[in-house]
Structure formats: C-alpha cells, structure tokens
Amino acid sequence: MNDDGFSAEKLFNQGYSYTYDDVIFLPGFIDFPTDAVNLSTKLSRNISLSIPCVASPMDTVTETSMAVGMAALGGIGIVHYNNTISQQASIIRAAKSHQIPFSSDLIFASPSDSIHSADEFGNSPCIFVTESGTKESKFLGVVCKSTWNGLSDKQARISDYMNVSPVTLPSSYNFEDVAGYIASKKLDFVPLVNEKDREVVNLVKATDLERMNSLPKLGLPSLGTDGKFLVGAAIGTRDSDKERLEHLVKAGINALVIDSSQGNSEYQINMIKYVKHTYPHLDVIGGNIVTKYQAENLIKHNVDGLRVGMGSGSICTTQEVCAVGRGQATAVYKVSSIAEQHGVPVIADGGISNSGHIVKALSLGASTVMMGSFLAGSNEAPGTYENKNGLRVKKYRGMGSLEAMTKGSDARYLGDTAKLKIAQGVVGSVADKGTVLKFVPYTMQAVKQGFQDLGASSLQSAHHLLRSGTLRLEVRTGAAQVEGGVHGLVGYEKKYF
Numbered sequence: 041m042n043d044d045g046f047s048a049e050k051l052f053n054q055g056y057s058y059t060y061d062d063v064i065f066l067p068g069f070i071d072f073p074t075d076a077v078n079l080s081t082k083l084s085r086n087i088s089l090s091i092p093c094v095a096s097p098m099d100t101v102t103e104t105s106m107a108v109g110m111a112a113l114g115g116i117g118i119v120h121y122n123n124t125i126s127q128q129a130s131i132i133r134a135a136k137s138h139q140i141p142f143s144s145d146l147i148f149a150s151p152s153d154s155i156h157s158a159d160e161f162g163n164s165p166c167i168f169v170t171e172s173g174t175k176e177s178k179f180l181g182v183v184c185k186s187t188w189n190g191l192s193d194k195q196a197r198i199s200d201y202m203n204v205s206p207v208t209l210p211s212s213y214n215f216e217d218v219a220g221y222i223a224s225k226k227l228d229f230v231p232l233v234n235e236k237d238r239e240v241v242n243l244v245k246a247t248d249l250e251r252m253n254s255l256p257k258l259g260l261p262s263l264g265t266d267g268k269f270l271v272g273a274a275i276g277t278r279d280s281d282k283e284r285l286e287h288l289v290k291a292g293i294n295a296l297v298i299d300s301s302q303g304n305s306e307y308q309i310n311m312i313k314y315v316k317h318t319y320p321h322l323d324v325i326g327g328n329i330v331t332k333y334q335a336e337n338l339i340k341h342n343v344d345g346l347r348v349g350m351g352s353g354s355i356c357t358t359q360e361v362c363a364v365g366r367g368q369a370t371a372v373y374k375v376s377s378i379a380e381q382h383g384v385p386v387i388a389d390g391g392i393s394n395s396g397h398i399v400k401a402l403s404l405g406a407s408t409v410m411m412g413s414f415l416a417g418s419n420e421a422p423g424t425y426e427n428k429n430g431l432r433v434k435k436y437r438g439m440g441s442l443e444a445m446t447k448g449s450d451a452r453y454l455g456d457t458a459k460l461k462i463a464q465g466v467v468g469s470v471a472d473k474g475t476v477l478k479f480v481p482y483t484m485q486a487v488k489q490g491f492q493d494l495g496a497s498s499l500q501s502a503h504h505l506l507r508s509g510t511l512r513l514e515v516r517t518g519a520a521q522v523e524g525g526v527h528g529l530v531g532y533e534k535k536y537f
C-alpha cells in the first residue's frame with residue numbers, strides 16, 4: 041500500500057475548502073507516450089466530445105463564432121441568453137449552419153442603401169446585399185470594396201452597381217473543398233451560401249487558407265447525428281424560459297444548461313421536470329452546485345449532466361456577497377464522487393486559468409471544464425479589441441454584474457423593478473489571446489503531458505486512479521505555491537508555446 045501523500049478521499053475530508061492552486065498531484069508511472077493520451081469525454085449522458093472543453097454561457101464569451109470554434113475543436117459552446125429569444129435562436133441556427141472551423145464577420149445592406157464610407161466594410165472585402173438588408177433574407181449580390189473604391193458617385197444606390205452574379209459555394213462544403221476551389225480559381229474570397237433558403241452563411245478569404253495552414257491540425261469535430269456542429273444553449277428558470285426553449289429546440293440545440301448560481305431550487309427542479317417531459321430527447325444539464333446533497337437532489341430528477349462551481353469564477357463575487365460557495369477543487373471532487381455512481385458527467389465550471397487547472401479538474405472527477413475568462417480574450421469571443429495601457433484587451437463581464445443584468449432583455453431582473461439589485465459579478469477585461477483554434481490545441485497538449493505524468497492515458501483511467509486511491513496528492517503551503525511558480529528572477533517573459 042502506497043503511504044506517500046494522501047488519497048483524494050482522505051485529503052478532501054478534513055474540513056478545508058481547497059482550490060486548484062491549493063493541491064498538487066504526486067507523479068505516477070509513465071508507460072505510454074504523450075500522444076497516446078485520449079482526452080475524449082462526455083458533456084452529459086448522451087453527448088460525446090473529443091476534447092473536454094466547454095465555452096461558458098456568458099454574453100462576452102459564447103455566440104456564433106465561439107460555438108463554431110469550440111465544436112470544430114471537438115468541444116462545445118453553450119450560447120448565452122442575455123438577449124431576445126430570436127437573437128439567441130438565430131445565433132444557434134447560424135452556428136449549426138457552418139461546416140468550416142471559423143465564422144467570418146458578415147456585413148449586410150439592402151439594394152436601396154448607399155455606402156457612404158469605406159469604414160462600412162470593416163475588415164471585410166465585400167458587403168452582402170440581401171432583400172431586406174439583414175442576414176436572414178434572400179441573397180441578391182455583393183459589393184466588393186475595390187468596386188466601391190472605384191465609384192465616381194459614392195452616393196449611388198447599391199442596386200446600380202452591385203455584382204448580381206458573384207461566385208459562391210454551397211455552405212455544405214468543408215474547408216478543404218472551399219480552400220481547393222479558392223486556390224484553383226485564384227479568388228480573393230468566396231461567400232458560402234445556404235442553397236435551400238439562399239442565405240449567406242460565411243465568407244472564406246484567400247488569406248484564411250494561409251492562416252489555417254499555420255494552425256495546429258484539428259482533431260475530430262463535435263458533430264450531431266445530422267452531421268452539423270453540436271451547439272448548446274442556456275436558459276433560466278422563469279416561466280418565460282419555456283417559450284425561449286421552444287425556439288431553441290426548433291433552432292436545433294443539442295444540449296440545454298439550466299443556468300443558476302444555486303441550482304438546488306424548486307424553480308430549477310420544476311424546469312428540469314418540464315424539459316424532461318416536453319423534450320425527452322434533449323440532454324439537460326443542471327446547476328450550479330457544489331455539494332453532494334445538491335447533486336443528489338438534481339440527479340433524483342434525472343439531469344443528464346451537472347455544472348459545478350459557486351463563486352470560483354474569475355469575475356464572481358458570490359462568495360463575498362452571499363458567503364456561500366466552495367473551493368473549486370473540493371466542490372469538483374465531492375460532486376463527482378456522487379455523480380459518477382449514477383453515470384452523470386460533471387462540468388467543472390469556473391476558476392480555470394491554466395492547463396494545470398484543467399488537469400486538476402479532470403483528475404478530481406470532472407468530465408469537462410467550462411471556461412469564461414480563459415476564452416474571453418480570443419478572436420471568437422463577442423466584442424472588439426480595445427487598447428488599454430498599451431495592451432490589446434477585450435471586455436469580459438460576469439452575468440451577475442450590474443452591467444449585464446441591466447442589459448438583460450429577459451424578465452429576470454428588469455421584470456422585478458421593485459426589487460433592489462445586488463451584483464454578484466464584476467466587469468473587467470482580458471488580454472488578446474488570438475484564435476481558440478491555436479491556443480486550445482496547445483492547451484490540450486499540455487493537459488496530455490499532465491496526464492502522462494500522472495500515469496493516466498485517458499479520463500477514464502484518471503478517474504480510476506482517483507477512486508482507487510492510487511492518485512496521491514497533497515496540499516501546498518503558501519511557500520510551496522510560491523516555489524511552484526516562477527520565482528527569484530529580476531524579470532521574465534512567460535510564453536507557453
């Protein structure tokens with residue numbers, strides 16, 4: 041019997057609430073190469089993923105572009121609901137209509153419009169002309185920036201000079217097909233059009249070919265039985281969320297997250313019952329929870345997945361405001377020890393700021409990690425980059441921040457104008473990280489190295505090491521945490537890849 045270090049069972053039963061940084065694993069035995077580590081997993085009972093990564097349902101994290109990027113990587117994005125029903129449904133429809141791993145910004149105008157300034161093109165080489173000037177309208181033609189630049193009468197109506205027969209490709213084409221076509225015809229760009237309703241879905245530029253070639257090779261994407269990207273969505277626990285759900289189901293969601301900071305409530309249980317009864321084939325993820333007791337209650341009502349984390353998120357102030365929550369390492373271990381007995385996968389939500397935290401979450405029993413701040417600085421997150429003190433940043437805010445609550449179009453807070461609003465989150469910003477298509481694969485490679493050090497060649501094997509007591513861990517003192525980081529240098533640059 042190995043008496044070095046502690047088993048998780050012993051370590052997590054001593055009355056302390058531990059975070060990821062508090063604990064450290066002792067190395068195991070390596071008998072396989074890093075590339076033999078298999079990170080495939082389950083989001084929920086019936087949804088399989090090839091990487092354990094989930095984008096959080098937050099309005100500065102997951103809309104179409106993030107959902108597409110995460111599914112292309114083999115993970116999944118959960119689309120937020122701090123918008124109208126039609127906006128959320130349209131984000132989901134757009135994500136599900138993609139076959140290629142990225143989503144370009146598309147600009148639309150109607151034939152009767154005029155283009156007054158080159159700025160209206162943004163970064164796009166063209167403006168798309170549709171009947172109503174919106175995306176969900178019949179595609180009529182394009183105006184290329186070069187054509188507009190050459191116009192003598194800049195006030196002319198678009199209908200007078202647009203190209204009504206541009207080269208397009210069907211949106212069902214995959215990236216290799218589109219890239220091959222662009223290269224062979226020497227095109228600058230090609231719009232991808234949904235043949236059924238003649239809607240423009242995406243735009244691939246010649247520069248994208250080079251960009252994609254410089255990125256790590258993608259593994260298996262997350263696809264549903266219909267061959268389309270897997271996309272999840274979140275809703276709340278109000279009655280109005282039932283109408284929202286009807287539209288999300290029509291838009292094709294594959295998984296539903298019932299979003300609440302304290303998921304063990306009558307409101308949530310009633311919603312779970314409603315969803316399970318009305319849409320028996322939809323996987324329902326309940327949460328958020330941090331205790332065995334909460335988990336048992338939601339499992340009893342047949343949830344297909346559990347979202348774990350209260351107050352651990354980077355923008356969360358719940359533990360300060362409400363004095364309720366739990367250290368995330370303890371929360372993940374405790375909840376997953378119950379969930380595993382019922383075959384319910386656990387999502388470790390919040391507090392992930394490096395690959396080591398992902399290794400810890402998964403080795404303590406989670407099947408996936410949900411991330412907000414880790415993804416919010418990517419190109420795929422909503423919003424534009426700003427310059428702050430010489431640093432390129434994007435806004436990232438808590439869904440319980442005053443700003444997000446007052447923006448909220450649903451009745452959660454605005455309907456309750458008589459109530460005093462208390463924020464449980466902050467508004468901040470995060471540094472530019474480039475595309476998820478690059479930094480997520482590198483992060484997964486780092487996670488594989490962590491698993492190799494532990495002697496775990498898969499999530500199943502990591503969970504087996506955990507439950508059998510073979511995985512040994514310890515709590516790090518403050519000094520040990522300092523020692524485990526970079527220390528004693530005058531200056532340094534941290535570069536992971």
Ligand SMILES: NC(=O)C1=CN([C@@H]2O[C@H](COP(=O)(O)OP(=O)(O)OC[C@H]3O[C@@H](n4cnc5c(N)ncnc54)[C@H](O)[C@@H]3O)[C@@H](O)[C@H]2O)C=CC1
Nearest residue numbers: 276277278300301302307328349350351352358439440464
């Ligand atoms: N994971 C975390 O630690 C935390 C996350 N958040 C995020 O912030 C957002 C807001 O979270 P919450 O405030 O927990 O939202 P919530 O919608 O669950 O709760 C807001 C308030 O409405 C009440 N409520 C919910 N359903 C109701 C119904 N059917 N009838 C009457 N009252 C009802 C709740 O009890 C609560 O007082 C979410 O996106 C959540 O994920 C907020 C705090 C902590």
Ligand SMILES: O=c1[nH]c(=O)c2[nH+]cn([C@@H]3O[C@H](COP(=O)(O)O)[C@@H](O)[C@H]3O)c2[nH]1
Nearest residue numbers: 096353354356391412413438439440464465
């Ligand atoms: O206390 C909170 N107040 C908020 O306003 C808030 N908004 C999001 N969340 C939760 O934080 C998670 C993301 O955390 P990270 O940025 O650490 O990945 C998310 O996935 C949520 O669980 C909030 N928690």
Ligand SMILES: [K+]
Nearest residue numbers: 351352353356
């Ligand atoms: K926090």
